[in-house]
């Protein structure tokens with residue numbers, strides 16, 4: 001154990017960890033799950049969270065005697081809605097402003113860590129942390145809550161994306177086309193040998209977000225994350241070898257430091273039943289017959305994409321439950337429905353613009369297919385469900401998550417998109433969905449069988465326990 005004040009007052013077989021995740025529920029929640037795992041073995045956790053968000057996280061704190069929340073007051077930055085704390089409060093197009101606010105908390109977080117003196121700090125986007133924790137003897141762990149494959153593909157030194165090449169990738173950059181084409185293929189030494197790993201439209205979406213320089217931090221998002229991966233003591237990833245082993249090994253070689261894996265990121269056990277209104281509606285249909293669709297907490301479709309997708313559901317002639325945010329420019333989903341759609345699908349379709357209990361819906365016996373954007377949380381929920389999986393990724397890591405499920409593991413199918421701009425048609429969408437739902441279709445049978453086998457492997461409690469024990473023992477090695 002380190003010799004700092006705090007650890008000297010603790011049992012030598014345990015440690016004190018601080019958590020400073022990025023301000024998005026998709027990051028705060030898995031960091032809290034990790035905190036629960038550490039606390040389960042008697043370790044103490046100091047968890048930094050935006051002040052109002054603590055109320056949302058509190059119910060998932062399973063060890064209040066060991067996990068303590070420390071509130072952060074998110075400063076206002078021009079252009080951010082007043083009171084905005086997490087990505088749930090802002091549109092993705094202004095995420096750089098929330099990154100700036102996060103960065104402005106740097107001094108406060110530094111003084112918290114100086115006072116608390118934990119043995120180790122877990123963080124993801126706060127790339128500046130190791131610069132002052134290292135001199136204080138506090139170890140630093142960059143904890144990734146997205147797939148290892150997306151880090152291995154884009155965020156490794158062999159990509160050779162320095163500041164100059166990032167500048168060339170910017171919207172008016174001189175070398176945009178050539179660098180984009182390079183990014184469609186894997187970096188040298190990448191574990192799999194597929195000719196195209198990212199499509200043109202996917203590279204465009206990623207680079208427009210990742211290469212934009214933040215005026216406050218002075219860094220692009222790409223630099224922020226790769227600097228952090230370089231500076232930390234250990235890298236930790238919320239994944240398991242059974243799904244991403246070769247990508248984890250590749251990251252370890254690329255960064256020359258240990259990569260720890262938390263193990264299968266199983267969804268939380270359901271504590272509340274599905275809302276009666278939806279349970280009754282789903283209950284009207286036969287087992288495994290309903291298509292469920294949701295695209296996570298961040299992405300908003302354009303109106304033409306939203307309508308094409310709904311028309312695709314209509315064409316399947318199957319019952320469906322679509323939970324999507326209103327498309328760009330609309331305040332409700334009702335105003336964005338295609339002409340006559342409501343009347344035509346009244347008996348068999350729901351389009352809901354608000355939040356639903358996704359895990360409970362996926363567990364409902366009538367639901368037989370999940371059309372998902374393949375965000376990392378939804379990916380694990382899909383894998384642990386009994387549904388057929390159809391993929392429509394929209395940004396960032398979702399593209400690589402999709403390649404793992406549909407490519408490496410063959411447990412899902414991906415909707416075909418146009419190379420240049422990612423457009424899909426209602427006809428290709430409905431054909432694909434009908435195919436996976438047809439119990440005599442060989443491809444549908446194959447992905448169902450592969451999915452069943454993988455679900456069985458992942459849900460083995462002994463597997464989860466061995467990951468947790470190994471993970472904690474490696475942190476002991478680091479902080480001793």
Ligand SMILES: O=c1ccn([C@@H]2O[C@H](COP(=O)(O)OP(=O)(O)O[C@H]3OC[C@@H](O)[C@H](O)[C@H]3O)[C@@H](O)[C@H]2O)c(=O)[nH]1
Pocket residue numbers: 026027145146294295296297298299323354355356357358359374375376377378379381395396397398
């Ligand atoms: O209506 C809804 C929508 C979503 N959810 C839940 O919200 C969570 C969404 O998380 P996801 O990781 O799937 O998707 P998000 O889009 O919110 O995540 C974001 O961070 C994680 C990255 O992998 C994604 O690429 C990024 O978009 C899931 O646990 C899902 O069950 C609901 O409970 N109800």
